[in-house]
Amino acid sequence: MQGPAVMDRSSPVPLHHQLKVILTEMVRSGELKPGDPFPGELRLCEQYGVSRTVVRQALVQLEFEGIVDRMRGRGTFVASPRTTQGLVQSLSGQFEDLAARGLHLRSTVRRLDVVPAPDHVARALGLPDGADVVLLERLRFVQGEPWVLAVTYLLADTITWLRETDLTEGSLYAAMDERGTRPIHGRRTIQTRAASATMAADLGIRRGTPVMLLTSVGLDRHEQPVEYFEAWHRGDRTVFEVDLVRSDAVV
Structure with a gap:
């Protein structure tokens, strides 16, 4: 998965929201397609230099907006359009x-x-x-x-x-x-x-x-x-x- 290597830490926008916007754009641009697995929490932490809490907050927002499906025991996947x-x-x-x-x-x-x-x-x-x-x-x-x-x-x-x-x-x-x-x-x-x-x-x-x-x-x-x-x-x-x-x- 590509995308910005860093986020703007000087911005007043919370890091979890910045990460959510980045991941959302990857879905909308077609870089991540319906059914594709999302990278694991650890990989996202390493790629964007954020804590696991930030990653989980971003994923919760993505799930709430219907952008991803989180399946217990299987992982997180790009959701099909509703x-x-x-x-x-x-x-x-x-x-x-x-x-x-x-x-x-x-x-x-x-x-x-x-x-x-x-x-x-x-x-x-x-x-x-x-x-x-x-x-x-x-x-x-x-x-x-x-x-x-x-x-x-x-x-x-x-x-x-x-x-x-x-x-x-x-x-x-x-x-x-x-x-x-x-x-x-x-x-x-x-x-x-x-x-x-x-x-x-x-x-x-x-x-x-x-x-x-x-x-x-x-x-x-x-x-x-x-x-x-x-x-x-x-x-x-x-x-x-x-x-x-x-x-x-x-x-």
Whole structure:
């Protein structure tokens, strides 16, 4: 690893922050690439003439900012870029969100079937208990890496055209749009959970690793629920972006 041989000890900027800036620039310039191991603490101490405390403070900041992943027993590695998904002001799908950022989303359809609606799904969609719904389960990849496990429930009459739709490379919302059934507004919530053994294997993470559960109910122009989904996102690869708008209402 190259980089400045010394830091500015006359500067009022703390040494750990200077080191963090140096290492961050190496990542952003491509000198250190996602997945590359970081030099050990001792090597950084020797190269930059700083204490282990300074190095550890810099690494903690880098981990907090999502620039590195620190893995117990394995070391520190350059983190893969996190994928941003918008939550507010536009009801867009993951395919559209990522395409707008120049990223490629591919899906593996693991299940597409008509099933009795679980109780919470029937409530969300305003259906009688046990009513038939379409279950669509997809494991979704960003730039070839597993990113989210999505389980979507739709009204039963969608099954015919869904079976004829490319859901591997295509957008579900685009297909719904063509038929006038796309949700135009809804409500989304986020929770944090620990990955089960099965989910961890699907997403390429360790069991117990935090994942973010995004749930959503989508309504059409007649205020009728048409979609409910649960999307389990890798916490180390996802950032949710929220737009806030000031209300002019008098409180």
